[in-house]
Structure formats: C-alpha cells, structure tokens
Amino acid sequence: MERESIYLYFFLALVIFFIFASVFMLLPFAVPILWAIVIGTVLYPVHRYIQRIFRSGTISAFVMTFLVFLFMVVPLSVVSVLVLQQLMEATRGLIVYFQSHSYRELLETIQSQPFIKHYVDRLSPLLGFVEREEFRRLMAESLNQLLRFLGDKLGQLAFLAGKNIFYIFVFLITFFFILRDGPGILVRIERLIPMNREDLEDILGTVYRTVLAVVYGSVGTALLQAILGFVAYSIVGIKFALLWSVLTFFSAFIPPFGASAVWFPLAVYSFFSIGTWQGIFLGLWGTLLISTMDNFVRPLIIKQGVRIPYVVLFFATIGGLLKFGFIGLFLGPIIFTTLFALFKIYERRILGQDT
Numbered sequence: 001m002e003r004e005s006i007y008l009y010f011f012l013a014l015v016i017f018f019i020f021a022s023v024f025m026l027l028p029f030a031v032p033i034l035w036a037i038v039i040g041t042v043l044y045p046v047h048r049y050i051q052r053i054f055r056s057g058t059i060s061a062f063v064m065t066f067l068v069f070l071f072m073v074v075p076l077s078v079v080s081v082l083v084l085q086q087l088m089e090a091t092r093g094l095i096v097y098f099q100s101h102s103y104r105e106l107l108e109t110i111q112s113q114p115f116i117k118h119y120v121d122r123l124s125p126l127l128g129f130v131e132r133e134e135f136r137r138l139m140a141e142s143l144n145q146l147l148r149f150l151g152d153k154l155g156q157l158a159f160l161a162g163k164n165i166f167y168i169f170v171f172l173i174t175f176f177f178i179l180r181d182g183p184g185i186l187v188r189i190e191r192l193i194p195m196n197r198e199d200l201e202d203i204l205g206t207v208y209r210t211v212l213a214v215v216y217g218s219v220g221t222a223l224l225q226a227i228l229g230f231v232a233y234s235i236v237g238i239k240f241a242l243l244w245s246v247l248t249f250f251s252a253f254i255p256p257f258g259a260s261a262v263w264f265p266l267a268v269y270s271f272f273s274i275g276t277w278q279g280i281f282l283g284l285w286g287t288l289l290i291s292t293m294d295n296f297v298r299p300l301i302i303k304q305g306v307r308i309p310y311v312v313l314f315f316a317t318i319g320g321l322l323k324f325g326f327i328g329l330f331l332g333p334i335i336f337t338t339l340f341a342l343f344k345i346y347e348r349r350i351l352g353q354d355t
Contacts, residue, residue: 029167029170031167031325031327032167032168032170032171032174033170033171033174034327034330034331035171035327036170036171036172036174036175036178037174037178038211038215038327038330039068039072039175040174040175040178040179040182041208041211041212042211042212042215043064043068043179044179044182046064047060047061047064047179048060050063050064057179057180058180060179060180061176061177061179061180062176064175064176064179065172065175065176065179068172068175069172073168073171073172077168079242079246082242083242083243083246086240086242086243087240087243089240090239090240090243186204196349199345199348199349202341202344202345203338203341203342203345206337206338206340206341207334207337207338209337210330210333210334210337210338211330211334213301213302213333214302214329214330214333215330216301217298217301217302218252218253218298218302218317218329219329220301221252221293221294221298221301222249222250222252222253222259222293223249224293225248225249225252225259225290225293225294226245226246226248226249226252226259227245228285228289228290229244229245229248229259229262229263229286229290230242230244230245230248232263232281232282232285232286232290233245233266233282235281236266236270236274236278236279236281236282237274237278238266238269238270238274244262244266247262248262248263248290252293252294253317253321253329254318254321258291258294259286259290259291259293259294260286260290260291260294263282263285263286263290263291264283264286266282267279267282267283267286270282271283307337307340308333308336308337308340312336313333313336316332316333316335316336317329317332317333318332319332320332320333320335
C-alpha cells in the first residue's frame with residue numbers, strides 16, 4: 001500500500017512537472033493559440049456543416065482555414081498596413097506643423113476660433129496658464145517623448161512584421177487542427193478530469209456561451225461601430241478616416257464612454273472647423289447609430305450568454321484587457337463566468353443546496 005502511494009505521488013508530481021514545462025514552452029505562442037481556440041469555437045458549427053457536405057473532417061478543416069485566411073487574415077492585414085500608413089502621415093503632418101508654427105502662432109490660432117473667441121474672457125485664466133513658460137516646456141517634452149516612442153516603434157517595424165507573419169502561421173495551423181481534432185481532444189480531456197459529467201458539461205457550456213457572447217456582443221458590435229464611424233467620417237470629410245475608425249473600434253471596449261470618446265470630439269471639431277451641417281450630421285449619426293450599439297445592442301447580446309452581474313463583467317473585461325491585451329476580452333469574462341459556475345456546483349454538490 002505504501003509503495004502504491006509513493007508511486008501515485010511520484011506519478012502526479014511527474015505529470016505536473018511536464019504540464020508546467022509544456023505550458024512554459026507554449027507561452028511564446030499563447031496569443032495566436034488562444035485566438036485559434038476562440039475563432040475555432042465560434043466557427044465550429046460552420047465546420048460541421050461543411051463536413052457533412054464533403055464527408056471529411058480534414059477537407060472541411062482545410063476549407064475553413066482557407067476561408068478564415070481569405071476573409072479574416074488578409075483584410076485585417078490590409079487594414080493594419082493602411083492604418084500604419086495613415087498614422088505615419090498624421091505624425092509627419094504634426095511634426096511639420098509644429099516646426100513651421102511658433103508657439104505664439106498656435107495659441108493665436110486657437111484663440112481665433114469662433115467658439116473660443118466668444119468666450120476668451122472667461123477662458124483667460126486657462127489661456128494665461130497656457131502662455132506660461134512651464135506649460136510650453138511641458139508640451140515640448142511631451143512631444144519629444146511621443147516622437148521618440150513613435151520612432152522606436154517604426155524602427156521595430158521589420159521585426160514586428162516578421163513576428164506577426166509567424167503568429168499568423170501558428171494561428172492557421174492551430175485553427176486547422178482544432179477544427180479537425182478538437183472534439184477528440186475535448187473528449188480525452190473530459191475523461192481525465194475527475195468530475196461529474198453533468199457538472200463538467202455545465203462548465204464547458206458556460207465557457208462556450210461566454211465566448212459567443214463576447215464575440216457577438218463586444219467584438220461584433222465594436223466592428224459594426226467602427227464601420228459606421230468610417231462611413232460617417234468619410235461623408236463629413238475628416239482626414240485619416242480609417243485611422244479614426246480603428247480608434248473607434250478599440251475605444252468601444254472601454255466604458256463608460258465607449259465609441260463616443262472618438263466620434264463626439266470629431267463631431268465638435270467638424271462643427272467648428274469643417275462645417276455646421278457636417279458637425280450636426282456626425283453628432284446625430286453617432287448618437288442614433290454608433291452609440292445605440294453601446295447602450296442597447298451590446299448589453300442585450302451579452303446578457304443572453306454571460307450570466308454574471310454587470311459590475312463583475314465590467315471589471316472582468318477591463319482587467320482582462322489590461323493584463324492580457326486584446327485576447328483578455330475573452331479570458332476575463334471566461335475566468336469569472338467559470339468561477340461563478342464552480343460556485344453553483346459547490347452549492348449543489350458540496351452544500352446540497354438546490355440552485
């Protein structure tokens with residue numbers, strides 16, 4: 001009996017060691033692997049449909065991988081290149097402007113704006129602070145730091161491009177095998193986990209619903225907001241419309257203002273710098289269409305799949321973003337919804353309470 005216990009403990013220690021070693025080796029590929037799992041989970045029903053047509057899981061997985069590359073990877077890569085070009089052009093324009101205009105000219109330009117000019121007396125304390133040497137020194141230092149940061153990022157552009165190409169390759173390979181072999185791997189994992197089958201299915205179902213809710217409720221609505229923003233910015237005539245629409249996409253994930261943190265300042269700018277009707281149009285478009293997604297569509301979709309209090313979902317989403325990057329949009333809610341599912345299982349199995 002003692003020999004069997006020693007063997008069991010040694011075996012478990014060996015398994016834990018090699019699990020940690022495997023995870024440690026996979027950490028450099030964690031982001032593309034996690035994205036492949038998320039996208040594979042969402043598109044798995046489509047894979048099953050194609051599989052019934054071709055009667056082959058391998059062919060279906062290959063077709064799905066090709067479609068994801070064609071309609072997801074390629075467009076995202078093209079948009080990334082265009083956004084980078086616009087960012088470089090905007091940065092160049094900003095540098096040229098500050099080089100060709102003195103500090104006093106810039107301040108006079110701001111004061112000459114109709115809206116500012118009308119309230120120049122009320123804003124005199126603020127303008128007085130802006131005219132001080134300390135503020136000018138602070139702005140110069142901030143601009144220099146920004147330019148150094150952008151210069152460093154542009155200097156790493158070749159390395160980042162090569163790294164992203166490799167990540168795309170890892171993503172596609174992982175996505176293919178998840179679709180083809182995912183069910184078998186999942187069955188094997190279920191066998192290894194010493195839990196009641198009903199409880200295990202409850203946890204896996206919670207994870208699946210959470211992924212779908214985040215994809216359709218957060219990523220889907222943010223993408224739609226970015227598209228609507230791009231249309232409005234192009235109609236109004238705002239420069240670098242694609243860059244602003246990408247910023248609209250990312251700001252959509254950050255409460256409490258969401259996408260309005262981008263479109264509202266642009267509407268104000270359009271009203272005073274481009275034209276009255278352009279500013280009114282963008283304000284109405286943002287209020288009635290873009291922000292409607294934040295206030296009605298997104299909460300309705302997420303509520304159907306993520307059954308946790310909104311304040312918990314808020315911290316899960318923001319904490320996931322800060323800790324894990326963009327993939328944290330999924331990891332944060334998944335961690336908390338799984339924790340709530342475990343609490344329910346504990347109440348049902350350990351405490352004997354009917355939930």
